[in-house]
Amino acid sequence: MNPKRLRILKEGNSKIGPVVYWMQRDQRAHDNWALLYAQQKALEQKTTLFVLFNFVPSFLEAAIRQYGFMIKGLQEVESELKKHNISFVLTTGDAGEEIPKFVERVNASLLVTDFNPLKIVRRWKKSVADKIDIPFHEVDSHNIVPCLHVSDKQEFAAYTIRPKIQRLLPDFLDEFPALQKMKTKIEKNKTDWTSVYQSLNINNDVKEVDWLLPGENAAHKVLQEFISKKFVNYGTDRNFPTHDAQSNLSPYFHFGHIAPQRVALAIQPLTDHAESHKAFLEEMIVRRELSDNFCYFNKSYDSFEGFHKWAQDSLNLHRKDKREYLYSLKQFELAETHDDLWNAAQMEMVNKGKMHGYMRMYWAKKILEWTKSPEDAMRIAIYLNDKYELDGRDPSGYTGIAWSIGGVHDRAWFERPVYGKIRYMNYNGCAKKFDVKKYISNNINPLS
Ligand SMILES: Cc1cc2nc3c(=O)[nH]c(=O)nc-3n(C[C@H](O)[C@H](O)[C@H](O)COP(=O)(O)OP(=O)(O)OC[C@H]3O[C@@H](n4cnc5c(N)ncnc54)[C@H](O)[C@@H]3O)c2cc1C
Structure with a gap:
């Protein structure tokens, strides 16, 4: 592993004992640098390796839709690890309490975890580091170029981070070694997944979806299908909400x-389709990694205070502008606006758990237009995104919403009511671009 992926969260005191990988964001057995690093340390010390997942019975707005996807993915992780003689352990409760307890119970010598820029996870890590006395290491297993290596500040936009990523990519885009089978025998006990489901304290109204299956195997199938059927047209069709041209990989990346x-x-060698190649790698590497950069270096990533000064100043000047329509959270949630295109986008998210990427921009911008303040718009957009999207509660979500409502990573546009200098989108623009009637009829609100 490239050592630049590693960050020491705590030096700690060395001792003899098992290595524990606290799996948080990267819930997979293979192609996982944090797990591979933990395994290498365990092999060097000839000791046992534990993979620990701390289960939180409620998280942001996550519902059974997202929890079901995650739990099924974890069941697959457990059985895959078992084949490699690696124990999977699940604890439940506050990570800041549970991880240190486990570390003490098994007398661990090293704690490894993966990287996540979100505030809540950083708080958990701080609390764990304060309570343990062994070394605590973090490995960025999510970004191709590690977030803390590519830049040490909040990047202004895609054009400022792109050259940095491109320069460093050859150092990091290498083949993963295989996960090895450990020699140590592991205990036979299996996680009681029924009790895990019973422990949930969440919203059961947002149902699981069956069009996209969870887990590492399913993710690889979706990737293969994207390559064989959709990739060729990705460059030209990805922004058409009535075309099935996107990869659908975001829920898999999220978990x-x-x-x-x-x-x-897998995509790198497919240079015959130059437009798709360029567009996909731009979205999947540059845009996605820019989101981690924004959330790591801007602690206000989910609020008005996180916007650039030009955007805050401009939105402040338009606070008193008359809004043609004003809707409550409930009206938005029930897709009861006057705009059938917006309602269709909301219904796509509610029913499918994944709104088309192009519509996400329109959807969030209209929330800015139809609420009394940008703060309300942020709160409502984040609440709905986190509650219904399978890929919600993710840096790309907070960043996409901040882009749409607060011009983050964008530039100032012509001044107009309510939006100020934030880029505007409208119904007619969509109608010129794609078949809005078809999109609306595909996503009918059954109550309307
Ligand atoms: C208001 C708004 C809310 C969003 N909410 C989320 C969210 O909650 N979770 C989420 O993962 N993405 C979010 N996005 C970003 C983007 O819309 C989704 O990542 C994309 O639509 C996911 O579908 P896909 O995997 O089929 O994308 P593809 O088009 O196949 O792209 C491949 C990958 O590239 C990355 N990507 C594509 N577009 C973007 C983008 N604009 N920003 C960052 N990364 C991108 C994603 O990792 C995606 O999986 C949001 C964007 C906006 C404007």
Whole structure:
């Protein structure tokens, strides 16, 4: 592993004992640098390796839709690890309490974890580091070029991070070694997944979906299908909401079921389709990694204070502008606006758990237009995105919403009411671009 992936969260005191990998964001057995690093340390010390997942019975707005996807993915992780003689352990409760307890119980010598820029996870890590006295190492297993290596500040836009990523990519886009089978025998006990489901304290109204299956195997199948059927037209068709041209990989990236690096290794040789090649790698590497950069270096990634000064100043000047329509959270949630295109986008997200990428921009911008303040718009957009999207609660979500409502990573546009200098989108623009009637009829609100 390239050592630049590693960050020491705590020096700690060395001792003899098992290595523990606290799996958080990268929920997969293969192509996982944090797990491979933990395994290498365990092999060097001739000791046992534990993979620990701490289960939190409620998380942001996640519902059974997202929890079901995650739990099924973890069941696959457990059985895959078992084939490699690696124990999978699940604890439940506050990570800041549970991880240190486990470390003490098994008398661990080293704690390894993966990288996540979100505030809540960083708080957990800080609390764990304060309570343990062994070394605590973090490995960026999610970004191809590690987030903290590519830049040490908030990047202004894609054009500022792109050359940095491109320069460093050859150092990091390498083949993964295989996960090895450990020699140590492991305990036979299996996680009681029924109790895990019973422990959930969440919203059961947002149902699981069956069009996209969870887990590492399913993620690889979706990638293969994208390559064989959709990739050729990705460059031209990805922004047409009535075309099935996107990869659908974002839920897998979000739960870590597949490594973006594995996807990049599969796409890299497909240079015959230059437009698709360029567009896909731009979205999947530059845009996705820019989101981690934004959330890591801007702690206000989910609020008005996170916007650039020009955007805050401009939106402040338009606070008192008359809004033609004003809707409550409930009206938005029930897709009860006057705009059938917006309602269709909301219904696509509610029913499918994944709104088309192009419509996400329109959807969030209209929330800015139809609420009384940008703060309300942020709160409503994040609440709905986190509750219904399979890929919600992700840096790309907070960044996409901040881009749409607060011009983050974008530039100032012509001044107009409510939006100020934030880029505007409208119904007629969509109608000129794609078949809005077809999109609307594909995503009918059954209550309307
Ligand atoms: C308002 C708004 C909300 C969003 N919410 C989320 C979210 O909650 N979770 C999420 O993962 N993405 C979010 N996005 C980004 C983007 O829309 C989705 O990543 C994309 O639509 C996912 O579908 P796909 O995997 O089929 O994409 P593809 O078009 O196949 O792209 C491949 C991959 O590239 C990355 N990517 C594509 N577009 C973007 C983008 N604009 N920003 C960052 N990465 C991108 C994703 O990792 C994606 O899986 C949001 C964008 C906006 C404007």
